[in-house]
Amino acid sequence: MTSTDSTSLAKFLKKEKDQKVISFAEHNLKGVPIGNDSWQRMVSGMLYNPGDETLKLARLKVRDYQLDYEKFRFRDYTVPKEYSAAKREYLRKFIGHVGDGTFMEHPIYFDYGFNTYLGENFYSNYNLTILDCSIVKIGDNVICGTNVSILTPLHPIEPYLRLTEDEDILESAKPITIGNNCWLCSGCSITANIGNNCVIGANSVVSKDVPDNSLFLGNKVVRTLKETDTKENIERLLREYGYYDSK
Template sequence: MTEKEKMLAGQQYNTLDPELLAQNYIARRLIKNYNHLDAEDLQQKDQILNELLGKKGDKVWIEAPFYCDYGEHIYIGENTFVNMNCTFLDDNTISIGKNGLIAPGVQIYTASHPLKASDRIRRPEEQSPNEPIYRTFSKPVDIGDNVWIGGNVCIMPGVSIGDNVTIGAGSVVTKDIPDNVLAFGNPCKVIKTLEE
């Protein structure tokens, strides 16, 4: 099993693996170019996003600056708007449905580390120059259709957010959120059901 396969399977993986580093370098170059384009250069922006992302629906708009790890694990449905200063750490898949509104400063994380320091940090005898000192694993994030994520929301690894959801600004989403609700807070929790 390759390190990339381990990463996408949620197993511990080597973040310094040559295949992963090569994809990260490609993504960094594309993001750098994207973030420095003139706002009206729509054709070039669209071309870069098509090259960077795993899938991009029609009329997807991402405001610069935008940041991600690999790009190819990000899937965004049609008519979704991602505002400026968003960071998507796509060490696993990040799926966003159609008609989404992602406000400025939203952070979506798929990468994580063991909680106990003794599990997270390799002992000296376990260390290798070809591996980082810390252990990493990842979990996918799934966001449904017609979702509005407020400004500066942080979405943690493994979270699923249902359809027709509004997440209030500044929330930290640590657990799954069902369809048709308003949720906010730290940690984020359901406040009320939203009528269709």
């Protein structure tokens, strides 16, 4: 295999498997290829070969699931709740963990699916892309606007390290965690971790970790979010606009 002594590889790649990440996946995600060396290297942030037969077949299989997700029709169900539940159960066939209350608009795109953990009440609008070469863990009550991308893959900077033969491919990946109660607005791209209670503005690019309670616009945190209204005040305002049922 091509030498890995380059500056970019030395900076981004790990030399040992991340047993914590591997253990989380094996205990919390359905369908991961337990014991596969290439998968363990991939989720750990080590150099790995995506041409590994197990990984290649997994990527091909998940594409069929994604295409078939388009076939759901509300007319085939009696009530919206039944329709949503059927779609959620289908997602559980190929996504590692799907929390209760999850609803995803079609289309959706995954590299593997089984490397993704979705918490409760997850919602994504059209065209969500999750390239889950490493583990993507998303907390509860997270909302994604249209065209959101969550991207774990990394590639060498040097062209000669990217332009390799099929049997000698060089890639790596970095796990991403998104906390609870986050809103990822339309068109944003996520390549780093996001804390709890954050809002990521439309078309933002998150390349560095975002702390809890942040309003992130463009490429930086612009404000720390604070609770300025009590629950009672919010409910009163909603009643005034006819959106809150006091019963």
